[in-house]
Amino acid sequence: MFVWIDNRTIAQGNINCDIPGMWNRGNGWKVPKNALKTVGLSSKIVSFQIRPGRIRQIIQETQKTTGERVFPEWMENYLMPHQAKALVESYGHTGFSFWAPPGSGKTLTGLVWLEMSHCPYKIVVTKAAARGTWKEEIRRCTTRQPVVLKGKKDLQVEWDPDVIYITAWETLINWVPHILKTIPDKYALVFDEIHQGKNRKRVKPVLQKSGKTKFVPLKNMTANARKLADKAHTRLGLTATPIPNRLQDLWAQLDLIEPWAWGGFHKWAEKYCAAFQNGYGWDYTGTSNLDELKERLEYSKYKTSQAAISSNLPDKRRQIVYLDHDEQNAPGGFKNDIKQAAKTGDKEHLFETLLQEAASRKRKYIVGRVLEAVASKQKVVVFTGRRKDCDVLGMAIERKLPSGIPMWCAHGGALSAKRDAIRKEYMETEGGAVLVGTGHAWGESINLQDTDLALFVMLPWTPRDIRQWEGRFCRLGQKRPVLVSYVIAEGTVDE
Structure with missing residues (x-):
């Protein structure tokens, strides 16, 4: 990390020692290797050689x-x-x-x-x-x-x-x-x-x-x-x-x-x-x-x-992110929903309610992931479960989002014409942007292929839903590779 240079070499080379990281040790200087080129010593003291060959x-x-x-x-x-x-x-x-x-x-x-x-x-x-x-x-x-x-x-x-x-x-x-x-x-x-x-x-x-x-x-x-x-x-x-x-x-x-x-x-x-x-x-x-x-x-x-x-990335990549129990948010407002779903005896309804409860546990992680992506000028789509979770997650992201980054939040409660107008604005936006919605409202027959990162908060639970949700991003006319990230809350129905 450092190279030792004696005072004689410093004097002969008329070297500027006012470089952060250079340390005077009386009879010479410790010079960081990252500063050798800056002080003009790379050819005299050390040759910068990068190991040749392929990574294989x-x-x-x-x-x-x-x-x-x-x-x-x-x-x-x-x-x-x-x-x-x-x-x-x-x-x-x-x-x-x-x-x-x-x-x-x-x-x-x-x-x-x-x-x-x-x-x-x-x-x-x-x-x-x-x-x-x-x-x-x-x-x-x-x-x-x-x-x-x-x-x-x-x-x-x-x-x-x-x-x-x-x-x-x-x-x-x-x-x-x-x-x-x-x-x-x-x-x-x-x-x-x-x-x-x-x-x-x-x-x-x-x-x-x-x-x-x-x-x-x-x-x-x-x-x-x-x-x-x-x-x-x-x-x-x-x-x-x-x-x-x-x-x-x-x-x-x-x-x-x-x-x-x-x-x-x-x-x-x-x-x-x-x-x-x-x-x-x-x-x-x-x-x-x-x-x-x-x-x-x-x-x-x-x-x-x-x-x-x-140009080197595949059109679609899948990623699975596991959140430990201590990395999850506390769920809220689902106890009564789960009880009511259980009373109906409808296993499909109960399963979907449990998926929605699991989705509500991931908000903190999703907010951080979105902020990281838009900082690199990526376009992000977040699919979650029920409308309430969509609204809460949208507000949480909006509070943290830097000014100037466009964001839209909409679910089935918005008219289809409004959702289509949002889709057009999102697709036409250059640079970082965020769209938060429910999979039910946005997961079928909609083009969102101008996306870098798709975060699935509530997991699709049928093969058809998986194909449909992923199909929003991997379509003809796709301008960029997309990473589809499935976020799994450990200890929940997600597993």
Whole structure:
């Protein structure tokens, strides 16, 4: 991550040392590799070499080194070009970031990267709602076993090289001390949705009786993520939205992937955020020296856009997302409905009522998924069950949606003419947009093929409904590939 350069070389090269992440050690400087090109030393000190060859060769080499087949044979030719390129460019780095839109295969990329690391132990940090997805992908794509680390009490881990351990950003404060105390050897670390770690505040100043200031570590999520990153042998960050709001959000993520290589936040912000004192404190909301920042990022980051991957994606992909019980919303207003349905003796009616109850448990996850997609300028359609759930979900999304993103919410209570007008507006919209409706109102005889992500909140429960609902998006005239995501609430009738 760093290269040692003595003072003589610095002086002879007339090198600017005012780069965040460069550290003076008296007789020389520690220079982060991501800054070598910036200071003009790449040709003198180190040659940037990316391991040549296709990803298939890397997978085969990994399996030869470990003496076992970790991935099934179909995996060797399954990865899409943008995934393969990201993996090839990350090879040999101790810290790397992969920025790609939702649905571009970041999870699978992360699994291959974990095996390429050759570390005995492997840890994934993701959002609580995504733990089930990682668990299923590990089972589907590798011979490893997934183990989810959750809970706050009775923390125990039996470390096994054949296991990939999954924990959540929300529970890092509980698990990190235990992991660092018990893990027996080096580990590779994947930060999924790394923008969750954008909070830069990891210590607080405390004035001592002597008049000196002591910085006390905070016990928050990002502080614990930083401790975990600091001890990791190698790190990978995955995200679709590396800069959720302002450029200042990026520093904490970079510091997780390449600890110390970007310097402290204040110096970094002075350099790249045009930091200044405004009379009340420091203002970090600006931008500056962006060409230099982009040049440094090129060393340890691979970015792909929605447009770049569209030509390589199949017309339709299916995804199953599992939500643990503690990741679900509490259901509301269904007890009487279920009792009434049970009294009728109509099994079909009871089954559909239970599906609607399960759909109401997924609102928090759906809102987050929609916001992530529109941040990448994707168009999203959400199908849910009954009208009340549609209205509540629509209002929840609208409250969180950034201004300027068009959204429509309609169900069978709206006249067909109004729904058709909404459909036309949605289809004609360029960039991010959201349409929320019930499957009964929108799931048949309607063209919605100009869609990037279709979220099925209430699951269709007959083969006909599945074909019809998916058929809204996969049609002649389709302009873009679509990801159809089935969201399953564990412990409900969904299973």
